[in-house]
Amino acid sequence: MQKAFKVTLIPNHNQEVLINKTIGCARYVYNRFLAYKIELYASVGKTLNYNACSQQLTILKKEIEWLKEVDKFALQNSLKNLETAYKNFFTDLKKIKGKKGVGFPKFKKKHGCKQSYKTNLTNGNIQVIQNRLKLPKCGWVKFHKSQEITGKLVNVTITRTSAGKYIASILCETEIEKYPQTTQNIGLDLGLKSYLTTSNGETVDNPKHYKTQQGKLRKAYKELSRSVKGSNNRVKAKNKLGRAYKRITNLRDDFLHKLSTRLIKENSIICIEDLRVANMVKNHKLALSISDASWTKFITMLEYKALWHDRLVQKVGTFYPSSQTCNHCDFINHAVKDLKLREWSCPQCNSYNLRDKNAALNILSEGLRLIAAVGAPDAKNACGELVRPGAIQAQIVEAGIA
Ligand SMILES: [Zn+2]
Secondary structure, three states, rough: OOEEEEEEEEEHHHHHHHHHHHHHHEEEHHHHHHHHHHHHHHOOOOOHHHHHHHHHHHHHHHHHHHHHHOOOOHHHHHHHHHHHHHHHHHHHHHHOOOOOOOOOOOOOOOOOEEEEEEOOOOOOOEEEOOOOOEEOOOOEOOOOOOOOOOEEEEEEEEEEEOOOOOEEEEEEOOOOOOOOOOOOOEEEEEEEEEEEEEEEOOOOEEOOHHHHOHHHHHHHHHHHOOOOOOOOOHHHHHHHHHHHHHHHHHHHHHHHHHHHHHHHHHOEEEEOOOOOHHHHHHHHHHHHHHHHHHHHHHHHHHHHHHHHHOEEEEOOOOOOOOOOOOOOOOOOOOHHHHHOOOOOOOOOOHHHHHEHHHHHHHHHHHHHHHHHHHHHEEEEEEOOOOOOOOOOOOOOOOOOOO
């Protein structure tokens, strides 16, 4: 399993200059080859693949001296990213004709978009010893050590955040100690009022980090708008705003990690609704609270942690009427369409249903039914152990799991 450890770097002045130079060169190479590809396609209707670009890069480096000053892997990875962006664009076009997809690769800007470069391991050019990370050209860079970095190094991505910090994401091949087997299964009903309700009737409150931090954000924006362009105060205000956003992300990730880890630890099969979150965000005035709830991220966490610990996440179709169906007798009560109706008595079997718990119970039974009917995206091996499919490939994931 691959696992990424994120650490904050403490580069000295020279290293900081070199990191920025590398980010700049990686961006330059990306943009230059994107322009070249567009031009070539327009003039002779041809495109260049990665290998051809790579050969061109070697020639370019003879012309442009400063490209030789930085890590060569950063530039090669830039070309690989460009190749991927092209491929995604074309496969996406085939998949959904006429609909808006990932879009044509864009030129990278100096400001605003993600500023980063990636380097690969070859012959010990990257190493970690205690709180120091060895990077090509940069040498040993100190970092804040918050966790043990274990496993075999694969690659490192260096990112400069909007707050002006340098983050290294160190990807390692690592063994994961699995949680003990359990026979518990659970259904989850995701909501807005509470973050989720389980089929056991447990309710997890929605922490609404965006709302609680809104005051700080507003203040940071105000300071930014009052500062003079190009001034030192403006830089400070920008950093402050970056930190305020980062804090929201950290709080949210921490909440999502703890919750998903606990659910994976306690349960063997976890059934959830297959949410079309993207569409909901587009259409609804609840957009802010929905994206704040960041369900997509939560479900991704559940899925990769399920792979780590031999659990199964079963999705249930969006159009399955989980709220309206009585879990005891399958009677469909259309009156429950009304979102305000939090609890109801079944007209057919008289059982008393709590809206969210009933929905979670239905999601669980529907999930289990699907597994039994379709044989699951999952199978048992000769020893009767659950075998995970290759549904999610080697996961590249954030560390910091509780
Ligand atoms: Zn009933």
